[in-house]
Amino acid sequence: MFSLIKNNKKILSFLFLSLIITTVSILSFHKSFEERFLEAEQLADNWQLQKSNLILETLLKDNPNDVELNELYGSVLLKMGELYKSREVYLKLISQTNSNNIKNKFNLAFTYFYLNQLDSAGIALNEITTNTNPINNPILFSQILNLKGLMEFNIGKYGLARNYQQKSLDLAKKHNAINEQANALRQLGVLDWYSGKLDSVIDKYYKPALALYRLSGDKKGEATTLSNIGLIYWNYDNWFEDLKYQLKAFQIRKEINDRIGLADSYYFLTYDLPENKNGYKFAYSYSQKSYKLSSKIGYAWGKEIASRSLVGLRTKSIVNLTEIKEDSVFNYSVENRINNIWIKAISSYEKKEFKTSAILFRKSFELSELNKIYVGIENSMIIYSDVLMQLGRFKEAQKNIEEAMKITLSLNRPNGYAESLYVLAKLKSMENKKEEALKIFPKLIGFYDSLYVSDLKSVNPSLAYESALRSTHKMRSKIYNDYIKTLIQLKKYPAAFDVMEKERSLPLWDSENDSGKNGKSYTFSQIVKIIENIDNKSNLYDKKTEALLDSIYNKLLLKKEINTKAYSNYSNKIKYKLNDVMKVLLNNEVLLEYFVNDNNVYVFVVRHDKFKVIKLEIESNELAAAIDVFDEAILSGKNSPSNNLWESPSKYLYNVLIEPLREKSLLNDTDNLIIAAHQFINFIPFSSLLDSNNKFLTEEYILSYIPSANYLVDKKNKKHDRIKNILAFAPDMNSLPYTEKEIDAIDETEFNSVKLLKEENATAEKLFSLADKYDLIHIASHGKINPENPLRSYLKFSERNVKLNEILFLKLKAKLILITACETGLSESKFEVYPSGPDIISFPRAFITAGASSVISPLWLVEDKSTSELITLFYKYLLIYRDKNIPNIYALALNSAQREFVSVSRKTKIKNHPFYWAGFYLMGYNN
Numbered sequence: 001m002f003s004l005i006k007n008n009k010k011i012l013s014f015l016f017l018s019l020i021i022t023t024v025s026i027l028s029f030h031k032s033f034e035e036r037f038l039e040a041e042q043l044a045d046n047w048q049l050q051k052s053n054l055i056l057e058t059l060l061k062d063n064p065n066d067v068e069l070n071e072l073y074g075s076v077l078l079k080m081g082e083l084y085k086s087r088e089v090y091l092k093l094i095s096q097t098n099s100n101n102i103k104n105k106f107n108l109a110f111t112y113f114y115l116n117q118l119d120s121a122g123i124a125l126n127e128i129t130t131n132t133n134p135i136n137n138p139i140l141f142s143q144i145l146n147l148k149g150l151m152e153f154n155i156g157k158y159g160l161a162r163n164y165q166q167k168s169l170d171l172a173k174k175h176n177a178i179n180e181q182a183n184a185l186r187q188l189g190v191l192d193w194y195s196g197k198l199d200s201v202i203d204k205y206y207k208p209a210l211a212l213y214r215l216s217g218d219k220k221g222e223a224t225t226l227s228n229i230g231l232i233y234w235n236y237d238n239w240f241e242d243l244k245y246q247l248k249a250f251q252i253r254k255e256i257n258d259r260i261g262l263a264d265s266y267y268f269l270t271y272d273l274p275e276n277k278n279g280y281k282f283a284y285s286y287s288q289k290s291y292k293l294s295s296k297i298g299y300a301w302g303k304e305i306a307s308r309s310l311v312g313l314r315t316k317s318i319v320n321l322t323e324i325k326e327d328s329v330f331n332y333s334v335e336n337r338i339n340n341i342w343i344k345a346i347s348s349y350e351k352k353e354f355k356t357s358a359i360l361f362r363k364s365f366e367l368s369e370l371n372k373i374y375v376g377i378e379n380s381m382i383i384y385s386d387v388l389m390q391l392g393r394f395k396e397a398q399k400n401i402e403e404a405m406k407i408t409l410s411l412n413r414p415n416g417y418a419e420s421l422y423v424l425a426k427l428k429s430m431e432n433k434k435e436e437a438l439k440i441f442p443k444l445i446g447f448y449d450s451l452y453v454s455d456l457k458s459v460n461p462s463l464a465y466e467s468a469l470r471s472t473h474k475m476r477s478k479i480y481n482d483y484i485k486t487l488i489q490l491k492k493y494p495a496a497f498d499v500m501e502k503e504r505s506l507p508l509w510d511s512e513n514d515s516g517k518n519g520k521s522y523t524f525s526q527i528v529k530i531i532e533n534i535d536n537k538s539n540l541y542d543k544k545t546e547a548l549l550d551s552i553y554n555k556l557l558l559k560k561e562i563n564t565k566a567y568s569n570y571s572n573k574i575k576y577k578l579n580d581v582m583k584v585l586l587n588n589e590v591l592l593e594y595f596v597n598d599n600n601v602y603v604f605v606v607r608h609d610k611f612k613v614i615k616l617e618i619e620s621n622e623l624a625a626a627i628d629v630f631d632e633a634i635l636s637g638k639n640s641p642s643n644n645l646w647e648s649p650s651k652y653l654y655n656v657l658i659e660p661l662r663e664k665s666l667l668n669d670t671d672n673l674i675i676a677a678h679q680f681i682n683f684i685p686f687s688s689l690l691d692s693n694n695k696f697l698t699e700e701y702i703l704s705y706i707p708s709a710n711y712l713v714d715k716k717n718k719k720h721d722r723i724k725n726i727l728a729f730a731p732d733m734n735s736l737p738y739t740e741k742e743i744d745a746i747d748e749t750e751f752n753s754v755k756l757l758k759e760e761n762a763t764a765e766k767l768f769s770l771a772d773k774y775d776l777i778h779i780a781s782h783g784k785i786n787p788e789n790p791l792r793s794y795l796k797f798s799e800r801n802v803k804l805n806e807i808l809f810l811k812l813k814a815k816l817i818l819i820t821a822c823e824t825g826l827s828e829s830k831f832e833v834y835p836s837g838p839d840i841i842s843f844p845r846a847f848i849t850a851g852a853s854s855v856i857s858p859l860w861l862v863e864d865k866s867t868s869e870l871i872t873l874f875y876k877y878l879l880i881y882r883d884k885n886i887p888n889i890y891a892l893a894l895n896s897a898q899r900e901f902v903s904v905s906r907k908t909k910i911k912n913h914p915f916y917w918a919g920f921y922l923m924g925y926n927n
Contacts, residue, residue: 854924
């Protein structure tokens with residue numbers, strides 16, 4: 001009995017102890033839950049959403065139906081932009097009778113809005129307003145009005161959206177609801193931005209909203225407003241300020257894990273990129289991030305804009321967009337519906353399916369007008385007018401153009417007005433009212449010349465700086481081409497010559513990725529690295545990052561310095577007309593200024609007493625093809641010096657370009673020909689053209705080339721002393737052994753000073769420090785043309801390469817620059833990234849812009865030994881002619897050297913091919 005009692009006592013003691021432990025455990029569990037819930041709540045209030053979410057998901061495993069827990073969880077999910085999950089949570093909560101259905105239904109409505117389920121959002125809001133008294137719950141009604149405004153904005157009803165936002169703001173102010181005031185102010189700013197009222201948006205709406213968001217601690221609202229401010233700066237072409245604000249917004253969104261905001265940031269960070277391979281790749285990468293994130297969370301607008309960007313990038317042929325197809329560009333917003341119609345309309349227009357194009361542009365215009373999207377109205381009307389012209393519906397076209405012009409004036413859109421004006425000029429030409437068209441063209445070229453120079457001198461040169469310049473230049477070129485063509489058709493030849501000269505006065509311009517004074521290169525990769533560091537949280541947007549951005553921007557500002565110098569050269573050039581040119585020409589000088597338009601080729605022949613315009617008997621595309629054949633045949637001489645493949649195309653070009661002038665007695669046997677080429681005509685080595693007697697053009701005439709007739713008058717009006725001192729560079733005599741002989745051919749006894757810099761002494765630093773002190777600068781080195789970016793072409797010096805755009809920093813007094821580096825007289829540009837490549841961007845043009853009078857350089861890859869022989873002959877003739885009163889003696893010396901080279905090679909049968917001597921030409925003129 002005793003043992004039984006004893007055992008029972010043990011059992012009772014164990015049970016009692018177990019009860020105590022269980023009770024303590026239960027109490028400890030409840031305490032832990034409360035503490036952890038409170039911690040999650042505090043984290044959510046402090047916008048540490050990811051940490052809060054982890055705690056909540058852990059607690060929900062054991063408490064799946066806890067209302068308070070689910071409400072906090074839904075709120076965190078909505079703030080994070082986890083839309084599918086938040087919808088599920090709020091639907092579950094609403095089904096529970098003990099939940100706060102008003103609050104949960106509102107949050108569900110907001111979730112539906114982001115998912116673009118607007119009907120469902122509207123139903124939820126109606127249920128709330130039906131069962132709630134606005135007097136008792138004014139702040140909630142302010143929020144409802146804000147959401148209704150967002151929904152109306154999303155479908156393009158901007159007037160109604162504004163009414164809702166203004167009512168929301170008034171109600172929030174009345175009840176001192178800080179966050180609700182901020183939401184309404186920010187959205188009113190967006191509405192002003194969409195309607196083109198940019199000037200007051202930041203100060204009137206965004207800055208007050210930003211201050212209120214910061215006061216209330218709303219990180220999501222703060223980031224969104226920062227991004228909105230950035231977009232206003234982007235609209236003002238101030239990419240630098242836009243980038244700063246977008247990066248600040250991006251960092252906040254990364255910190256709080258706002259998935260909706262991140263999708264927006266990934267997209268907005270692709271704005272204003274350079275139009276090159278790296279720019280497109282970055283845009284693809286971040287648009288893809290935006291698309292995938294938006295798809296994952298159900299963010300409809302983010303998915304829409306990212307898919308639109310990706311489809312647009314597909315046309316760049318940079319990346320293979322396998323997961324994005326045409327039908328995945330969604331029509332959620334009215335903007336995108338207009339955009340999709342626009343894309344199809346443009347496609348039809350380019351295919352010359354004008355009837356289809358007209359229907360689509362009309363639809364785009366009507367949809368834009370209905371929703372008061374004025375830029376859409378303007379763009380659609382302008383091109384719609386062009387389509388109507390193609391269909392012969394001239395009266396309708398004019399009516400639309402005039403309406404488009406009114407809209408552009410009301411929106412203060414000078415670019416749109418000019419585009420409309422250009423379509424009107426085309427219409428007048430098509431109606432054969434060419435005199436009326438002529439009255440329009442001067443206004444247009446005045447506008448685009450000013451715009452081009454304005455772009456050149458931009459205070460805020462952007463990463464896409466060259467894109468804006470290209471766009472302006474492309475339009476400018478079209479207008480000049482049509483203007484000159486119309487003048488020729490009306491036989492107003494002197495006026496056509498003057499306009500042609502004005503077009504050729506375009507200055508050089510710089511581009512991103514080019515180096516500055518110190519030769520160090522800025523690349524887009526620096527910006528990408530900053531963005532990626534914030535994206536992977538390896539760095540913050542702090543003072544150090546801002547300082548780095550400032551340094552990048554300061555390097556970009558070097559463009560302004562370059563372009564200001566180019567502009568000063570430009571502004572001094574456009575001052576002479578045909579009569580001024582005729583006055584300065586000597587009796588035996590004839591200017592041949594070529595002009596290529598869409599179909600035809602003309603040559604303007606100018607003598608001191610005669611002026612004629614000849615239309616050549618060849619179409620422009622045929623001439624371009626013939627030049628390609630000739631150039632290829634010439635270059636084959638490097639490996640096959642005995643071939644005569646070049647002879648037939650050489651004679652053909654002579655018959656096309658020169659013989660018609662001889663037949664019309666416009667050329668005399670003793671003439672000096674001064675050639676102003678145009679477009680692909682720049683690639684012709686005129687000196688090697690053969691006549692019917694197998695004589696080269698250089699054996700018949702003295703040849704020189706000029707950028708424009710205005711340049712010629714400038715040089716004619718200035719007297720030049722003879723060359724007194726020479727600076728010569730031969731940095732790589734190991735791979736170019738004949739360059740030493742080349743510069744040693746300079747007779748030091750014949751000049752006041754000759755400085756020969758060889759091997760390690762031939763530095764870029766010495767070029768920059770000594771160039772302004774010498775009359776002749778001789779560079780015997782390697783050179784390389786960059787066809788994708790001609791301004792990054794370079795000349796090799798001993799310690800580094802000197803890029804073409806760096807030449808613009810030189811302040812030269814040189815009478816002659818002699819470059820024997822390969823291809824340095826040639827310039828071309830792939831992808832049409834630069835204006836009329838060969839006309840504008842080349843080493844000769846750069847040296848002339850920097851102050852040199854004349855430049856001798858080669859068109860192709862030259863051979864070292866023959867180059868040395870030719871340049872030795874040049875120096876011989878330079879000394880023969882220098883003390884004689886002969887104009888343009890550098891051209892005469894080069895022609896004489898080429899004639900002797902040809903004469904010797906014919907006799908010896910060695911290097912009897914134009915490849916070895918005809919590549920060198922003189923750009924310039926000296927008295």
